Amino acid sequence: xxxxxxxxxxxxxxxxxxxxxxxxxxxxxxxxxxxxxxxxxxxxxxxxxxxxxxxxxxxxxxxxxxxxxxxxxxxxxxxxxxxxxxxxxxxxxxxxxxxxxxxxxxxxxxxxxxxxxxxxxxxxxxxxxxxxxxxxxxxxxxxxxxxxxxxxxxxxxxxxxxxxxxxxxxxxxxxxxxxxxxxxxxxxxxxxxxxxxxxxxxxxxxxxxxxxxxxxxxxxxxxxxxxxxxxxxxxxxxxxxxxxxxxxxxxxxxxxxxxxxxxxxxxxxxxxxxxxxxxxxxxxxxxxxxxxxxxxxxxxxxxxxxxxxxxxxxxxxxxxxxxxxxxxxxxxxxxxxxxxxxxxxxxxxxxxxxxxxxxxxxxxxxxxxxxxxxxxxxxxxxxxxxxxxxxxxxxxxxxxxxxxxxxxxxxxxxxxxxxxxxxxxxxxxxxxxxxxxxxxxxxxxxxxxxxxxxxxxxxxxxxxxxxxxxxxxxxxxxxxxxxxxxxxxxxxxxxxxxxxxxxxxxxxxxxxxxxx
Numbered sequence: 069x070x071x072x073x074x075x076x077x078x079x080x081x082x083x084x085x086x087x088x089x090x091x092x093x094x095x096x097x098x099x100x101x102x103x104x105x106x107x108x109x110x111x112x113x114x115x116x117x118x119x120x121x122x123x124x125x126x127x128x129x130x131x132x133x134x135x136x137x138x139x140x141x142x143x144x145x146x147x148x149x150x151x152x153x154x155x156x157x158x159x160x161x162x163x164x165x166x167x168x169x170x171x172x173x174x175x176x177x178x179x180x181x182x183x184x185x186x187x188x189x190x191x192x193x194x195x196x197x198x199x200x201x202x203x204x205x206x207x208x209x210x211x212x213x214x215x216x217x218x219x220x221x222x223x224x225x226x227x228x229x230x231x232x233x234x235x236x237x238x239x240x241x242x243x244x245x246x247x248x249x250x251x252x253x254x255x256x257x258x259x260x261x262x263x264x265x266x267x268x269x270x271x272x273x274x275x276x277x278x279x280x281x282x283x284x285x286x287x288x289x290x291x292x293x294x295x296x297x298x299x300x301x302x303x304x305x306x307x308x309x310x311x312x313x314x315x316x317x318x319x320x321x322x323x324x325x326x327x328x329x330x331x332x333x334x335x336x337x338x339x340x341x342x343x344x345x346x347x348x349x350x351x352x353x354x355x356x357x358x359x360x361x362x363x364x365x366x367x368x369x370x371x372x373x374x375x376x377x378x379x380x381x382x383x384x385x386x387x388x389x390x391x392x393x394x395x396x397x398x399x400x401x402x403x404x405x406x407x408x409x410x411x412x413x414x415x416x417x418x419x420x421x422x423x424x425x426x427x428x429x430x431x432x433x434x435x436x437x438x439x440x441x442x443x444x445x446x447x448x449x450x451x452x453x454x455x456x457x458x459x460x461x462x463x464x465x466x467x468x469x470x471x472x473x474x475x476x477x478x479x480x481x482x483x484x485x486x487x488x489x490x491x492x493x494x495x496x497x498x499x500x501x502x503x504x505x506x507x508x509x510x511x512x513x514x515x516x517x518x519x520x521x522x523x524x525x526x527x528x529x530x531x532x533x534x535x536x537x538x539x540x541x542x543x544x545x546x547x548x549x550x551x552x553x554x555x556x557x558x559x560x561x562x563x564x565x566x567x568x569x570x571x572x573x574x575x576x577x578x579x580x581x582x583x584x
Contacts, residue, residue, distance in 0.1 A: 089471035101408040167203050174206075212275050215247050238559035241290040242558050242570060248471075251291050252551035254284060259530070259537040260547050262514040285526060292529025294558050299535040301570050303338065303349040310370040310495050311341040313391075313504035314380070316356060317512060321527050332356075333524075335531060336364045339504045341496060343439055345541035345576040348507045350531040354524065358382035368487045371494070373501050376484055393487035396500035399424045401477035413474035416464060420477075431499045443495030450492040458485070536575075543575040550578060 074083055187196045221233040236242070240251055257263040265281040265288070272279045306312060318332040333354045340347040353360035361383045365372065373392040374380050384391045398420065406417040427450065434445045461481055468475040481488075491497040511534055540550045554573060561568040571577060 091471065095469065095471045098499040105422040121534075143478055145529055167205060173203075210253070210271075210275075212250075212272070212277055219289050236561045240294045240555050240559055241287065244287060244290070246287060248552050248555035251287055252548055254287060255533050255537065255551050256548045258288065259514065259533050260510065262510070262543065271557075278422055288533070289526055291555065292532040294562075295504065295554060296532045297562065297568075298554065298558065298570050298573055299349065299532040301540055301574060302347050302535055303351075305345070305574070306338050306347050306349055307365065307368040309340055309344055311373065311498075312365065312368055312370065313339040313341065313373045313498070313501055314361075314364065314522060315374065315501060315504040315508055316360075316377070316379075317515075318356075319352070319515060319527060321354070321524055333527065333536075334360065335508075335527070336360055337504055337508050337511075339507050342498060342503055343496065346539065347576070348535060348538045348542060350511070350534040350538070352527040352531040353522070362386070371490065371497055373498060373504075375501060390490065391487050392490045393484040393495055395424060395427060395488060395491075396502050398477075398481055398484065398488065399428075401480050402474075405473040405477045406471055413468065413472065415483055416460065416468075417474055417477065420457060420460055420481075423453055423460075426453050437495075439495035441495065443493065446492050446495065454489065454492060461485070497579045507542065510534070510538055511539075540575045543578075545575055545578055550575065553578075 074086055078086060090303045164582045186192070187194060217237070219234040219236065221231060222234075224230040240246075240248070244461050254268065255270060260264065264286045268284060269279060269281045316334045316336045319335050321333045333352070334356045336351045336353055338349045338351075351364050352359075353363065356377075356379055358379050358381070361379050365383055365387070368389065369387065371390045371392050372380065372384060373394065375394050380391060383389065402421050402424070406414055406421060430446070430449050430453070434442045437445065461478060461549065465478050465482055468478055470476070470479055491499055536551070536554065537547055557573065558570075561570070
């Protein structure tokens with residue numbers, strides 16, 4: 069704190085005590101501000117439209133709210149309908165998006181009655197001159213059906229001692245009653261759409277089939293084992309790069325970990341750099357230790373882009389990796405200081421946030437360039453911005469209470485500074501680790517729905533399936549069709565050769581269906 073805040077009549081021997089109490093009051097006020105925002109602000113709903121949060125609206129009247137928006141637009145004069153301001157963005161009204169050309173079309177012909185096909189003026193038969201075509205979207209809900217496989221048998225008509233029959237198809241789980249399409253559907257629903265197994269159990273009951281969730285879980289574990297070799301191929305591909313993004317998030321696992329059922333286990337994630345093919349790999353570990361990081365990154369050499377978690381330090385030191393910092397994490401610290409911190413620190417936090425925004429604006433300008441061109445652009449424009457941030461950091465680091473929101477932000481920036489500078493001299497690096505964090509989001513969403521993994525075996529299976537599903541989604545391919553293809557091909561490939569070449573099955577090598 070500055071000397072100006074110390075009362076002039078306070079004896080010098082109490083100055084340090086006063087400063088300590090002052091800093092504690094500032095810290096407690098910031099905690100109070102944060103708690104008030106958590107209780108009365110948007111908190112986890114910050115990405116939702118405001119009307120779904122305030123008392124005037126709720127998540128349960130979303131349909132009515134959106135309908136009212138449409139009514140308001142329709143009541144506007146024609147000249148104002150082309151562009152309408154809606155909650156922070158401009159949306160064009162009056163024109164509909166064409167439905168995707170690759171969707172199958174089912175024709176429905178509406179004709180006029182035969183008695184009306186005569187001209188009312190002269191009685192001549194009318195001649196068809198064309199048609200008006202409109203298109204509307206429809207859906208066929210999921211429907212179960214049974215595949216009845218008949219394996220042909222042959223015998224010798226003479227000796228009647230020799231009988232042969234067709235070999236059964238290789239499958240994910242030979243004793244189970246499911247086809248590749250069903251297990252692909254289950255994996256899509258759970259790992260892409262975050263549908264818990266108990267909901268799928270109820271859904272199947274609605275369709276007249278009783279499949280206990282324990283059976284569904286056993287099928288998912290078998291599916292994860294089937295996909296594991298391909299997930300390992302994705303991992304090899306990621307670690308072959310000069311840059312790897314990594315992150316980790318917790319998962320609750322109840323059995324098979326040797327720990328308390330409510331203790332935190334971790335799902336570790338590695339991703340390829342943005343200038344390469346989109347590849348994501350998930351790996352389960354019962355801890356957040358450096359051993360888990362070493363397992364995830366075994367054999368990797370190069371730049372590792374992560375947050376400030378110290379668990380990566382040991383693997384970086386052992387393998388001579390260059391750790392790269394994340395400016396998005398820095399920005400979040402200063403945003404917290406700006407929103408929940410003391411008023412006295414907001415001017416500084418706003419100034420630093422403005423500088424950080426310039427870095428992200430620069431990255432937007434350079435996004436489409438090659439790594440070499442991006443390096444040149446960064447070296448020309450980034451250093452002055454970094455210099456301004458560093459000057460503010462050095463000037464204020466020792467002046468701000470370290471336990472305040474602004475103090476935490478400044479100390480985080482100071483500790484990470486050597487790792488945050490790397491991007492300015494290497495066009496292959498990203499400004500932030502958001503790429504990896506974005507890939508984790510489907511897992512985090514799923515975790516909110518299914519809450520925990522029952523066993524370590526289930527968590528490992530989930531890691532393999534997430535690796536495939538998230539990589540497939542990142543490559544813009546149909547996840548269900550891709551999974552169905554894998555569950556059809558992989559059992560046969562692994563049966564004929566325990567170490568087959570799987571490169572043609574990687575998601576970025578998959579042939580996309582031709583557009584109609």
